[in-house]
Amino acid sequence: MAKLAKLDDIVSLCKRRGFIFQSSEIYGGLASCYDYGPLGVELKRNVREAWWKDVVRMRDDVVGLDCSILMHPLVWKSSGHADKFADLVTVCKKCNTRTRVDHLEDHADEHTEHVPVETALVDAADLDKKVCPNCKTVGKFSEPMAFKLMFETQMGANADDTMTLFLRPETAQGIFANFRNVMDSTRVKIPFGIAQIGKSFRNEVTTKAFIFRTREFEQAELEFFCKPGTDEEWYEHWKQRRFQWYIDHGIKAENLRFRDHDPDELAHYAKACVDVEYKFPFGSGDWQELEGIANRTDFDLRQHQRGMRTINDWHEAGGDLQKITLKDEDPEYFKGPLSYFDEQAKERYIPYVIEPSAGIDRSTLAFLVDAYDEEEVDGKTRNVLRFHPTIAPVKAAVFPLVKKHGMPEFATKIANDLKSSFSCFYDQKGAIGRRYRRQDEAGTPYCITVDGDSMEDNTVTLRERDSMEQTRVSADQLKSLLIEKLGL
């Protein structure tokens, strides 16, 4: 049982079988962007739907949402992204190590917090006194470089009259911005959650490792609103729930773990945060984050209440985010527009939020890597993707043993019948063994073969991907049998 050792092998497999291609490849590629091919799009769609089923559809306390990617600029002022998501970075000329200006020694206390640009600029003015954390050299720094972590775009066709907008760096803020809409329209009662899957964009300083860290990526996020005081138990609930989801969909337990954030690593608003990590075969075989589960407290909703109070200032400043500061909170903020009235306790409060935030692309890669296997069969290597049936891009393939004697017609009929229930592939070309192996490499759990006897007794051969075992089953019972075996 060999396992993929190098990322190159994964990239190669993905391209060869049509899972993932580099974006714009015919033009030499575009950094950090990837496309999902015919098998990849099915796989990714299944991952997405498995998440949605578990987090939304099977629960009574979570509803879905699909926000626009472009949102009002004040959303990002309130969330903190607009002025805190820009870091100044400098390079030590002595050892060539790059460090964030606010990470330089003497200022290392709050090293997970992004500092407003203005503050960073002031700090940057006297880099002469700073010490390189790597080589301890003093004051040999390059001119600080600013990184804009949000993508900008222009809204408005008239070039003279456009508004600068940001592509969202996370889907979560769209949920907070719709908190009241959802409450007003769905009769949900706390505790409840709002879930969303969608694209986000971040100008990461460096991208990494195939589709693991890309600048355009897809997130599956849940904001689960609960009463302050119950937040810790809900945090624990989602922590366990989300970990189990990966196991239930085929990830081997030994490749999965939790990593709690240290208190000094936490964002200033987070009370607790844990990562679900997968042992990817790249880097130095390192554990890498698939999902973060955070207790965000009441920070976000309170921030947006401040943002709502700032809207007039924004208009007066001509829409320039740099010229405005968020208004202070009302002393009675807990009675504000984004508060919740608890009918039973007869009290009003800003709910706490537990946020499981998963990377769809990352999980898709993890499912792909984890499913990959090679085994020796009669001295030859069999490549097989042992996908859990739920996420397998194709559930079943139907073959006529040979393409004559009415077998293709019989097999086509079966395939068409199965297609109405799940993804099914028909293939009549080439040797039967080759067709089996091709499906193994695509991760198809079952193959059905029609032979000479099928027309006589209405039975077909059902072949299992993992064991390669074959059983004879009645064509009439095939569909219900497969639905049962696939767990659909």
Place this chain on the structure above:
RNA sequence: GCGGGUGUAGCUCAGCGGUAGAGCGUCACGUUGCCAACGUGAAUGUCGUGAGUUCGAAUCUCAUCACCCGCUCCA
């Protein structure tokens, strides 16, 4: 952004100044009839891109793009 490495057929790679190759895969026909079968035949290359050196560049030089590894960075 720094350092190292790599870009040649769909994939893996050879070729390293003188006509662009192999294996696998793909396709067609025939045969076969349950695990990458056999035979015959076929298609497929801006040698990442652009300049330069040269009589001549996949090969040498420079630039550039992309990917990988390591720093760095990373709600």
